[in-house]
Amino acid sequence: MILVVLKNQVSHISLFLDFDTKQTCFYITDFFYLNFKLGNCVDSVAVVQHKLVHSLKGGKMPPILYYLPPSPPCRCILLLGKMLDINFDLKVLNIMEGEHMKPDFVSMNPQHCIPTIKDETLILWESRAILSYLVAMYGKDDALYPADIKTRALVDSRVQFDLGTLYARFSDYFMPTIFMGAPLEESKKSKLNEALYWLECMLKGKTWLAAEHFTIADLTCGVTVSQIEAFEFDLRNYPKTRDWLQRFKDELEPYGYQEINQSGADVLAEMFKAKLLK
Numbered sequence: 465m466i467l468v469v470l471k472n473q474v475s476h477i478s479l480f481l482d483f484d485t486k487q488t489c490f491y492i493t494d495f496f497y498l499n500f501k502l503g504n505c506v507d508s509v510a511v512v513q514h515k516l517v518h519s520l521k522g523g524k525m526p527p528i529l530y531y532l533p534p535s536p537p538c539r540c541i542l543l544l545g546k547m548l549d550i551n552f553d554l555k556v557l558n559i560m561e562g563e564h565m566k567p568d569f570v571s572m573n574p575q576h577c578i579p580t581i582k583d584e585t586l587i588l589w590e591s592r593a594i595l596s597y598l599v600a601m602y603g604k605d606d607a608l609y610p611a612d613i614k615t616r617a618l619v620d621s622r623v624q625f626d627l628g629t630l631y632a633r634f635s636d637y638f639m640p641t642i643f644m645g646a647p648l649e650e651s652k653k654s655k656l657n658e659a660l661y662w663l664e665c666m667l668k669g670k671t672w673l674a675a676e677h678f679t680i681a682d683l684t685c686g687v688t689v690s691q692i693e694a695f696e697f698d699l700r701n702y703p704k705t706r707d708w709l710q711r712f713k714d715e716l717e718p719y720g721y722q723e724i725n726q727s728g729a730d731v732l733a734e735m736f737k738a739k740l741l742k
């Protein structure tokens with residue numbers, strides 16, 4: 465067994481690499497979370513370890529995900545990443561501080577929105593397109609985005625319903641208050657209720673939105689409805705939606721639901737409440 469010790473100059477961190485097994489077999493550090501510099505990016509010890517092992521194995525680097533934790537479309541990607549065991553190279557982009565308008569990011573994504581991923585030469589934004597790409601590229605099977613033409617058509621229909629109707633109406637109703645302190649508008653509330661009624665109809669006699677099992681349609685719509693619930697919007701008229709939302713939470717519990725989705729939903733809910741009280 466050959467061991468190579470990589471030492472960091474500024475601390476006592478060392479990585480021991482076993483060239484026979486191509487595994488990092490041991491590392492010592494004074495401070496586990498201490499960051500140090502590798503090339504041009506600041507990475508944690510765990511990330512550096514992952515990158516070194518990955519490059520020794522000759523595998524591709526994991527996709528880079530530009531994101532902000534509370535953003536609902538970013539939460540979808542993080543949850544799917546956990547389901548597919550994708551070890552994203554995470555780059556927080558604080559849109560509240562204008563980081564998404566910096567030239568480096570805008571030259572990559574002129575629409576300057578998150579989530580955005582970079583997977584080797586592919587740069588992709590629009591969360592729902594990212595979801596289907598990641599399942600196709602990293603899924604062990606097609607369950608989350610079924611290849612069967614008619615099932616896929618239903619998944620696409622629900623995913624596009626979320627983009628163009630459910631999330632759009634949710635955003636139209638709540639976001640002006642959250643970001644500009646504008647008063648809530650009754651006409652926009654009715655539009656959101658109409659979309660929720662349509663979702664309720666889609667769930668009639670069904671466990672999941674588009675297939676016999678959980679798909680990316682449930683993921684994207686579920687994140688939207690969980691945010692609506694966190695804003696304490698009245699969901700009493702939608703019993704099938706509430707039952708499905710509970711199944712959605714249970715399904716994602718092993719993949720960090722609380723930490724990834726609920727905590728982000730709560731952060732936005734706090735921002736919303738703070739604006740309502742003003």
Ligand SMILES: N[C@@H](CCC(=O)N[C@@H](CS)C(=O)NCC(=O)O)C(=O)O
Pocket residue numbers: 535536537538559564575576577578579589590591592
């Ligand atoms: N349809 C897009 C929406 C993305 C989006 O609106 N992202 C927000 C954060 S939640 C953003 O990046 N806002 C900054 C900007 O668009 O300039 C998706 O689902 O990815």
